[in-house]
Amino acid sequence: MTRIPVLQDNYVFLLARGDEAAVVDPAVAPPVEEVLRQRGLRLGTILHTHHHSDHIGGTPELLRRWPGCAVVAAAADRQRIPLQTRGVADGERFTLLGEPVQVLAVPGHTRAHIAFWLPRSGHLFCGDTLFAGGCGRLFEGTAAQMHHSLQKLAALPPDTQVWCAHEYTAANLGWARAVAAEEDPAAAAAIGARLEQVLEQRARGQATVPSRIGVEQATNLFLRAPDAPTLARRRRHKDHWRG
Template identity: 45%
Template sequence: MTLDLVTLPALSDNYTFLLHDAKSGATAAIDVPEAGPLDAALTERGWTLSEIWLTHHHDDHIQGVEALLAGHPAKVTGALADKHRLPPLDRAVSEGDSFDFGGEEVHVLDVSGHTVGHIAFHLPGAGIAFTGDSLMALGCGRVFEGTMEQMWNSLQKFLSLDPGTTICSGHEYTQKNADFALTIEPDSSALKSRYDAIAAARARGEPTVPSKLSDELATNPFLRAADEPVRRSLGMMDAPAAEVFAEIRRRKDAF
């Protein structure tokens, strides 16, 4: 199945997404930092919004929902665990739940850590995952509500996905994430190559989101806490992977 994926910048550094199935006409918006970019994109393409999927409760991911619904009535999906601090939900979901979108199965992953109740939406048939502020391009979200171990365990769920999966994350943080990643693996040729590509894309004003999971596996230090080069760089060869991850996250918080 081929779905149309549209990536739209919003606010100062957020991304929002439209997913469209031409056969059924189903169209989903994933996170709504503001209504304007989505409204314009829907009008331009002649698509009718049918669904809104929310990854977590932070304002910069949900504050445009009410305005978008005013012009585009749609079914809202979000985490049952976050129901009390999300816009009104038509469908409340949890880890292991799935639902249909245009004939494509959408799997729900609990990826708590950045917030408790943060979820991701994975469409294995289409090879797309909407990860919000959990797994990000060359990074991960700050651990605001959960624990470091919880965040590490959440990130492990992405390791089982097809490496070709397109990772649709919530922010244009990639350049700074790349600067930091080089402090962890300064000798990585894969990271240096990606760093150059990111710098060139940003110089052209191009987005660095979405990214490929294969690139994250090769260069994202937050996914690589169990890997020998990262452990060696940090002098933590014998430490549990969750502790290595926590050290990387603490360093990034202070970077």
């Protein structure tokens, strides 16, 4: 797995087997093309978790370089991701670079957001639904949808690696530490310890992605929300927090 930092805080993820590669949520093309060139890889598949421009913006340029590349995205979002060559839905399975992939519908951030889970290697590409220490804003979906989506992801094996698409961990945990004593006292100590570790990583210029499902179960106040109203209240508070 190769993590490619782009824009201000996005990550594009590249998987490879032999000389073939796949990328997840290419916001822009040039950094992806450079990694492929350096490693002598050809691009065979692009995976999209949702339609936002900072997740699909690089696709047209990549397709000009690799016109036969498959583009896998939510069938329900074909109008907003028109370059897709294969539309998929919840529960659908396919093979990527010789490995099985399961599609998970995880609406909330957007109405047709999906995630890609590779059960054999334990990788989860969850876009902007689940973040390390947080979750995506509710732009199109409801708190009930987001709560259901997060619980679906929380049910994956604890050692599942969470490849979320943004480096938001320090901000997410900074908010969580500020409210944990009141919101979730049982998690407060673990959240504080994780934040200190994350701040040390960032000070050294290290990425905090991937996380793991087990870590999120212990320290993510959105994943730990007992119901949709609690998640909605926490999301509103986080949206306006300026700590």
